[in-house]
Amino acid sequence: MIREACPNADPGEIMLQVGIVGLPNVGKSTLFNALTAAGAPAENYPFCTVEPNVGIVEVPDPRLGVIQSITGSSASVPAHIRFVDIAGLVQGASEGDGLGNRFLAQIREVDAIAQVLRCFENPDVTHVMGSVDPLRDLEVVETELALADLETVLRRREKVEKKARSGEKDAERELPLLDLLRDHLSRGAPVRTLEPPLQEGPVVAELGLLTAKPALYVANVGDEGMEIVPPEFANLVQGGVGRGRRSGLVKISSRIEAELALLDPREREEFLLELGWETTGLQRVIRAGYELLELITFFTSNEKESRAWTIPDGTRAPEAAGKIHTDFQRGFIRAEAIGFREFERVGSLRIAREQGLIRSEGRDYQVQDGDLILFRFSV
Numbered sequence: 001m002i003r004e005a006c007p008n009a010d011p012g013e014i015m016l017q018v019g020i021v022g023l024p025n026v027g028k029s030t031l032f033n034a035l036t037a038a039g040a041p042a043e044n045y046p047f048c049t050v051e052p053n054v055g056i057v058e059v060p061d062p063r064l065g066v067i068q069s070i071t072g073s074s075a076s077v078p079a080h081i082r083f084v085d086i087a088g089l090v091q092g093a094s095e096g097d098g099l100g101n102r103f104l105a106q107i108r109e110v111d112a113i114a115q116v117l118r119c120f121e122n123p124d125v126t127h128v129m130g131s132v133d134p135l136r137d138l139e140v141v142e143t144e145l146a147l148a149d150l151e152t153v154l155r156r157r158e159k160v161e162k163k164a165r166s167g168e169k170d171a172e173r174e175l176p177l178l179d180l181l182r183d184h185l186s187r188g189a190p191v192r193t194l195e196p197p198l199q200e201g202p203v204v205a206e207l208g209l210l211t212a213k214p215a216l217y218v219a220n221v222g223d224e225g226m227e228i229v230p231p232e233f234a235n236l237v238q239g240g241v242g243r244g245r246r247s248g249l250v251k252i253s254s255r256i257e258a259e260l261a262l263l264d265p266r267e268r269e270e271f272l273l274e275l276g277w278e279t280t281g282l283q284r285v286i287r288a289g290y291e292l293l294e295l296i297t298f299f300t301s302n303e304k305e306s307r308a309w310t311i312p313d314g315t316r317a318p319e320a321a322g323k324i325h326t327d328f329q330r331g332f333i334r335a336e337a338i339g340f341r342e343f344e345r346v347g348s349l350r351i352a353r354e355q356g357l358i359r360s361e362g363r364d365y366q367v368q369d370g371d372l373i374l375f376r377f378s379v
Contacts, residue, residue, distance in 0.1 A: 016310065017082040018216070018289055019110035023137050024128045026118035027220040027254040029053070032085035034257030035282050053085040059297075060283050061308055063340050067299050067372060068306040070347055077307040079297060081286060084110055107145070112214040112292055114285065115141055116254075119219045134219065143188050145210040150185040152207055153178055177203055185211070192247065214292040215247045218285065220254050248288045252281035296369035299340070300324070317365040321375040331379035335361045340370035 022028045036055025059079040068076040086107060107113065117134040129136070157178040163171035177198070184194060190211035191204060198204070204212050260268050260280055272280065279287075290296075294313045298320060299306060311320050317337075322329030338358045346352050367373070 016112070016289055016293060016295065017084065017110045018112050018114050018285075019084045019086050019107050020114045020116060020218075021086050021107060021141060022116035023118075023140065025125060026116045026137065028116045029085055030254040030258055031114075031116055031218060031220065031252070031281075032083060034252075034254055034261050035083050035285065036261075055083045055085075056080050057083065057282065059286055059308065059310070061297060063297075063344075063370060064299065064306060064308050066344055067301050067340070070343070071301040071303075071306060071349065073301055073303060073306040075305045077305055079308040079310045081289070107210050107213075108208045110213065112216060112289055113210070114216045114218050114289075116218045116220055119221050119251075138217070139188075142190055142211065146185045146188050146190060149191065149207075149209045149211050150182065152209065153181045153185060156207060157182060174203060177201070181209075190215070216285070216288050216292055217247065217249045219249065219251045221251055248292050250281075250284050250288045252284065254281070257281040296367070298367050298369070298371040298373055300373060300375075311367060313369070315367050316363065317361055317367060317373075317375075318363055320367045320373070321377065324375070327379050328375050328377045331377035332363065333376040333378055335365060335367075336374040336376065337361050337365070337367075337371045339368065340372060343372050 020028050020032055032053055032055060036057050057080065059081055061078060064076050064078055067073075115138065117137055118132055119134050121132055129140075157175070160171045160174050160178060164175050180194075180198070181191065181204075184191065191209050192212055192215065200212075256275070257280065260271060261282075263271060268280070272278070290310075295310050296313045296315075297308050297310055299308055301307070309320070309323055311323055317335040318329045318332040321332050321335070336358050338352055342357055343349075343352060346355065346357065349358075352358050
């Protein structure tokens with residue numbers, strides 16, 4: 001029996017988990033509040049955040065509303081992102097200073113790291129290192145993460161070396177990679193700056209190396225707004241980001257974003273117009289995170305719900321169906337797909353079918369960003 005796989009399910013799967021890190025008092029918790037409106041403490045003293053705050057937010061995507069309107073679904077279910085506000089790291093964290101390895105362990109659980117860098121002067125907000133220097137702050141955090149990774153690699157190498165001496169072939173093949181990682185991390189260089197596929201191999205994934213994670217640098221420019229960024233700070237941050245692959249830079253004002261989060265949608269839109277901004281910081285951070293992790297969105301829709309699904313770019317149709325339910329992947333027959341722009345243009349699934357715009361795609365089809373898909377399956 002052939003079935004249509006366009007489900008009515010629980011709220012969207014959390015595909016992306018981002019850890020917000022940085023030195024104390026650089027605006028991490030204020031950014032977290034802005035992103036999640038969760039009201040996490042943001043007092044002006046180090047280690048205000050001890051246990052990590054967690055907030056789950058919807059991924060804003062206007063395409064979902066358009067699809068719901070055209071198909072007449074009763075509800076819409078957006079994709080979601082989990083943000084984790086991790087307490088401030090300090091110099092010596094890898095050796096247990098501050099709250100040390102406890103924080104480093106929390107970072108291991110996330111998919112990507114958003115490092116907040118303070119790029120504004122304010123005599124009323126103390127800086128744990130006595131002055132504002134975003135490039136120094138970047139170096140401190142990345143050095144601590146690299147030292148923690150180095151310790152992980154050295155422990156692994158000690159075990160692998162013993163196996164290699166006894167003639168174990170897998171260990172003999174792994175040892176040169178561990179030596180490469182050891183030397184790279186000893187220089188304070190993030191693993192993400194290694195040439196692919198070294199940075200993405202199974203050994204690196206198994207070790208859970210912190211500096212192998214994609215890094216999004218968030219320049220917190222203070223209350224003045226996006227256009228007033230001290231050039232020396234912006235240049236320093238941009239120069240630091242430019243050293244590595246799998247990294248990106250977003251500029252926000254965390255305090256203004258926190259104010260925006262408290263407004264209703266109409267007031268928020270008016271405030272954005274006054275500021276001359278097209279999007280909120282949440283939208284910029286999410287967009288940068290998707291680009292960093294090479295994620296795309298496809299949609300499903302029926303009379304009960306329209307829903308957004310997040311998958312890695314390059315995912316084939318059966319694996320995309322499996323994100324919805326394993327039965328859909330196991331019994332996959334075909335995917336009936338139409339791109340969002342084409343669907344919006346014709347404004348009707350019926351018309352799209354009549355005009356032959358809905359494509360029948362097989363197992364090798366790579367789902368495209370914005371595809372509206374009906375999966376056919378049989379189990």
